[in-house]
Amino acid sequence: MNYLEFREALLPFQVFSTRDIKKNFPGFDSKRLVEWQRKRHIQKIVNKWYVFNEVTVNDQLLYRISNCIYQPSYVSLESALAYYHLIPEAVYTQKAITTKKTIAYRTHIGTFDFRNVKPILFFGYTIQHKDRLPILIAEMEKAVLDFLYLNSSLRSIEDIESLRLNRAELINSLDWAKLEKYQLAFESRAVDKRVKILKSYLKNADII
Numbered sequence: 001m002n003y004l005e006f007r008e009a010l011l012p013f014q015v016f017s018t019r020d021i022k023k024n025f026p027g028f029d030s031k032r033l034v035e036w037q038r039k040r041h042i043q044k045i046v047n048k049w050y051v052f053n054e055v056t057v058n059d060q061l062l063y064r065i066s067n068c069i070y071q072p073s074y075v076s077l078e079s080a081l082a083y084y085h086l087i088p089e090a091v092y093t094q095k096a097i098t099t100k101k102t103i104a105y106r107t108h109i110g111t112f113d114f115r116n117v118k119p120i121l122f123f124g125y126t127i128q129h130k131d132r133l134p135i136l137i138a139e140m141e142k143a144v145l146d147f148l149y150l151n152s153s154l155r156s157i158e159d160i161e162s163l164r165l166n167r168a169e170l171i172n173s174l175d176w177a178k179l180e181k182y183q184l185a186f187e188s189r190a191v192d193k194r195v196k197i198l199k200s201y202l203k204n205a206d207i208i
Helices: 003-013 018-024 031-038 059-069 077-083 140-150 157-161 167-173 176-186 189-204
Strands: 015-017 042-046 049-052 073-075 093-098 103-106 111-116 125-130 133-138
Touching: 003 015, 003 018, 003 031, 003 049, 015 018, 015 059, 031 042, 042 059, 049 059, 059 073, 059 077, 059 093, 059 111, 059 125, 059 133, 073 077, 077 093, 077 133, 077 140, 133 140, 140 176, 140 189, 157 189, 167 189, 176 189
Parallel strands: 073 133, 093 111
Antiparallel strands: 015 049, 042 049, 073 093, 103 111, 125 133
């Protein structure tokens, strides 16, 4: 088995693990991975996960990597807010929600930050297919709630205003009935208060 055979089998995955390799090539010699890294065909990300160097690094690839290297997880927080055009800034650290411990991976391809929530709050995400690959990402409403839940510094309208949220997108695209339904699962007075502040901010901005 040579590199071309390996590439043909695994390139469609873009991101692959040693487990994927063994499924396709039983008896695979792991020394080949060292050799192909040296030749810059592939690069190691973390935790036995690799990516082909020829693959274009874009948001979709970074989301896919995030989903893969720490499971279970889904893209959320600032990454999802940027995906839905709710914040103006580009996000350079990929943010995700997990039921495992909070952890951050700093790799050559990017930084991946995973924030812990209780299993009961691990919901409200969707599976979207980008370039034929599945990406788990929070629905807009859940991304907003995850962000409010994990940012205790949001205590006033001024704090919300500092985020420079896309007010028009929030009003036109966010399903407030769904958000309020999801909000009940948090059973958090702090979240309730922050949602109230967000609504006041939008109301005072004469958007709704």
